[in-house]
Amino acid sequence: MxxxxxxxxxxxxxxxxxxxxxxxxxxxxxxxxxxxxxxxxxxxxxxxxxxxxxxxxxxxxxxxxxxxxxxxxxxxxxxxxxxxxxxxxxxxxxxxxxxxxxxxxxxxxxxxxxxxxxxxxxxxxxxxxxxxxxxxxxxxxxxxxxxxxxxxxxxxxxxxxxxxxxxxxxxxxxxxxxxxxxxxxANAPANQRFYTGMDCYIHCIESLQGTYLNEFSKSYGEKALELCRDVFVRKNTWDDECDDKLMMASYAGGMSIAYSQVGVAHAVSYGLSYLLGTKHGIGNCIVMNHLEDYYPEAVVEFKQMVDKNKIDIPVGICEGLSDEQFDTMINVSLGMKPLWENALGKDWESIMTREKLRALYEKL
Ligand code: NAD
Ligand code: ZN
Incomplete structure (x- = not known):
């Protein structure tokens, strides 16, 4: 079909x-x-x-x-x-x-x-x-x-x-x-709420900037992104309205990727999760922090949200890993073909080489 x-x-x-x-x-x-x-x-x-x-x-x-x-x-x-x-x-x-x-x-x-x-x-x-x-x-x-x-x-x-x-x-x-x-x-801890909320923000960025985008995905993705910005950029203190909005952002963000795909942050974060057991939300944040080559404006905004909401994003999690471990992560990540194709287009394999991906993992 x-x-x-x-x-x-x-x-x-x-x-x-x-x-x-x-x-x-x-x-x-x-x-x-x-x-x-x-x-x-x-x-x-x-x-x-x-x-x-x-x-x-x-x-x-x-x-x-x-x-x-x-x-x-x-x-x-x-x-x-x-x-x-x-x-x-x-x-x-x-x-x-x-x-x-x-x-x-x-x-x-x-x-x-x-x-x-x-x-x-x-x-x-x-x-x-x-x-x-x-x-x-x-x-x-x-x-x-x-x-x-x-x-x-x-x-x-x-x-x-x-x-x-x-x-x-x-x-x-x-x-x-x-x-x-x-x-x-209501009582979710601020860090956890942010990590999971950013999963939605990142879904929107990856969907809206992906090659699979169509008007269906775009309509939901734009709305979800707007709601994420309301709660993480515009609001100064967390209140009930934030929970109301973030719940609808999650729903719309999910609808957006139903008809498109996620992208680089998810593809890289899957490698971390497989090897190190890094959880999905925080893993995406750790990766997003270093994706200025792929999502330049979003990474600037992401960092502002991290600062404004006083969130800790771990760094140095790949320090000391062996070549074999890097290879495992690279294999898992490059196996997510639709994600890379959505992010970088049909020629993604010539863009995201193993060396480039290794250099990215080393930064995390
Ligand atoms: P989570 O479900 O792993 O929960 C994180 C922590 O928050 C846990 O310790 C949990 O006990 C706690 N928690 C849950 N609700 C709470 C509340 N109201 N107050 C305080 N603490 C609370 O976190 P998540 O980010 O929602 O989910 C991540 C999981 O979702 C991963 O396993 C990931 O693979 C999966 N995921 C699935 C899809 C999908 O489409 N099926 C999409 C993205 C992620
Ligand atoms: Zn996700």
Missing amino acids: KFRNFRMVSYVVYGRGSFDQLDEILAPQRKGDAPMIFLVDHYFQNGGGVRNGKSLTERIPLRGKDKIIFADVTYEPKTTQVDKLAKELKDEFGTVSGIIGIGGGSVMDLAKAVSLMMNNPGSSADYQGWDLVKLPGVYKAGIPTLSGTGAEVSRTTVLTGPTRKLGMNSDFTPFDQIVLDPELC
Whole structure:
């Protein structure tokens, strides 16, 4: 097919406090006594997400055999973690009515992947790639508590597997429902909020300056970029309006890359993440800090945002690495062909040589 015909999230609810509508939203999705499984970011294990005196976990509308599982997202999601969760749920319940992910991008991805693995045989590692998933998963809903990744709207779930870090990209991957309640992001630490927010800013830059751009991507990308600038450039103090705006920026940024691609920062950051385990948001920031040759104006603006918001961006993370380790990162990065092609055009291989990429990694 010449033009991408992509599936989107089926239902969206947006608004402060919309989380409390969850019981009503889930009721028609319940299948007999099969439980709903709430996969919740471990951050909320000790409170957080308080409204009217009740914490987020106390507000989860548990019925019958429903279960809350706290997800440890110290490390980004792995295929082994997904397989284990899906197996445990199948062993305990046979089937479930749905998987509800509540958390940052990591939990969004875990929830999508576990939902798919409830109905697809084998290991999630078998489905890392494009359109390999054959069967729809169980019902899945995403409720983000950090804004920026766009994982709430994307058709992928990024997993680290035995041989690579790659998404399960498929028409069965997008959520059936998302609940966008900006109040849930209220207490995110400033550094984390910035790193994840910059994921969105960088998605916009990479999409808007990429060769794959079309009017669909541009419309969403420009809006998302405007919202990012509102919160990180124009605002002097963080308030509720910032959380409201950044949540919509994440949504629109995700929609923008649905019809284009990311670029240099992501391609380089994937290498860091694979070798050093650097997390997605901070990894993108570490790379963006040194991309003046590729995105000159955006890098100036990025640095202003870092200063204004008093954020720490690590430097020197590649110091002392061996030639072999640099090679590993270079191989992972150059393997992301569509990202490089989007960023640098069809001749990208003659522009981004191994030597050039090595020099870039050495700067980080
Ligand atoms: P994250 O989900 O990894 O969470 C980062 C930290 O913030 C964690 O310690 C978490 O416990 C904590 N946290 C979450 N919500 C919080 C809150 N409200 N208050 C305080 N702390 C909170 O971070 P992220 O940047 O949202 O997501 C990164 C992940 O998203 C990576 O695994 C990346 O691969 C993935 N990703 C996926 C897509 C996609 O399209 N599927 C796109 C981009 C990134
Ligand atoms: Zn990203």
